[in-house]
Amino acid sequence: MPKIENKTCAITVTYGNRWHLVNQIINRLLRLDHISNIVVVNNGSGYNVKEKLNELNDDRVILVDCEENLGSAGGYNRGIAYAHQNTDADFFWLLDDDNLPEEDALAALLNSRSEINMPNDQLALLSLRTDRELDHKFAHGADPYKYYLIPDDFLGFSFLRIGRNKLMKLVQKRKQQSTVVNQMLDKVKMPYAPYGGFFFHREMADKIGYPDERFYLYVDDEEYTYRVTGNGGSIWLIPASKINDIDTTDVRVEYKLSQFSSKYLDLWNFRMYYRVRNSIYFHKKTTLKNPVIFNINKMLFLGKLKALSIISSKQKEYSEFVAAVTDGLQGKLGKATWKNFK
Structure with missing residues (x-):
């Protein structure tokens, strides 16, 4: 295998019976040039995740098994910790188990990052979720700080x-x-971000650590990513990097x-x-x-x-x-x- 530059480890957390979604995400990621590892956290799935991953026959795909469902906070905590401590990836890219990146989504992040002159531990990026109305508003000029972090x-x-x-x-x-x-912007400064699409250097993980498991569900992603901006760093939404939610069964x-x-x-x-x-x-x-x-x-x-x-x-x-x-x-x-x- 040729040497991978800008090694990126994708991290996803799955639960329930969602292999039909996870499988699509993994197969898309394996085709991307800079993907060095894919960490899949089994957060209480109702099937044998290990068996399914073994069928892919690709040692870049790594399973982290949780004995019980630890919620989003616990799942991403374990996934990021494993990638940080056990891989040599330069970057981590968080994706929900139904977030299908477009073919050029990772390249768009890496290209944008090379154009922003900031230290590794002060810069994070975010892919645009095509199903999120607010993401589109921000990409076309709306100010995120008028929607988020409203005083008192x-x-x-x-x-x-x-x-x-x-x-x-x-x-x-x-x-x-x-x-x-309005014309779509190249980048938009965000106060915090969801897990899905969040992209950061391993030196950022050195600085902000891992998600707080005490949250269990909800707002844990806001608290975790706010550690970037709360410590003087920046998060930029990159509209050219698009990911699509493919869970059509959740009506x-x-x-x-x-x-x-x-x-x-x-x-x-x-x-x-x-x-x-x-x-x-x-x-x-x-x-x-x-x-x-x-x-x-x-x-x-x-x-x-x-x-x-x-x-x-x-x-x-x-x-x-x-x-x-x-x-x-x-x-x-x-x-x-x-x-x-x-």
Whole structure:
């Protein structure tokens, strides 16, 4: 095998019965020039992953077996740690098990990286997820910092931004009616990133370590990648590097919000518990600037949600929501028990 330059180790975490997806991702990656290894983390799959990987007969594909499902945080923690400690790859590229990179996606990352003059431990890149509306907005000029890391917000709500949000919706509506389309940018600076498409040098892993397993599910990717920008580094979205989500079996009914409903009540389950708890914890650490404004936002949000819970007879869901908020504010992380979302 010829010597590989810019050795890249792709890392993916899989679970359930998703070999039909993982297989496509692996086969695409094996055709890319700079792929030196592919680390597949088995996070509680319902089939023999080792047997399937052996059938590929390619020693670049490495299995990391977890005894139980460790959630996204634990899965990526184990995958990144293995790649960092047991391979000689220069770069790590994180991909969800349904993220199919386009043929030139990795080359676009490497080309962009060579044009950005920053030290290895201060620079990370991000592929564009073609199914994500916000990614497309950012690629066409929208400012990510107007959507993320809003000061003193409570789950995205801030009374100081009510008027501004209405104005943004009006502007967006007019843009949609306009035939003028902004040219796609070469790169966009991001405050943090999802796991899927995140690309960084091994020296970055020396600096930021591995994902925090206490998050278990949700927001763990935000907390992990924010360590880059929080420590003075930069994350750049590279629109020329595209990855496509290929999981067509996960057909979800889009939730329709009405005047007297809330997704936090109507869709309450264990996933929503983690999303609320972890988001509260993360944003308390990163965006809390003025406790008075934060507490006003919290009071207004909880007051409205409590009223909605009475109207919709979902007081039980509301009490569990408040418990998730309390856990987040107090930093009670880790894998939760059935009591949190029964």
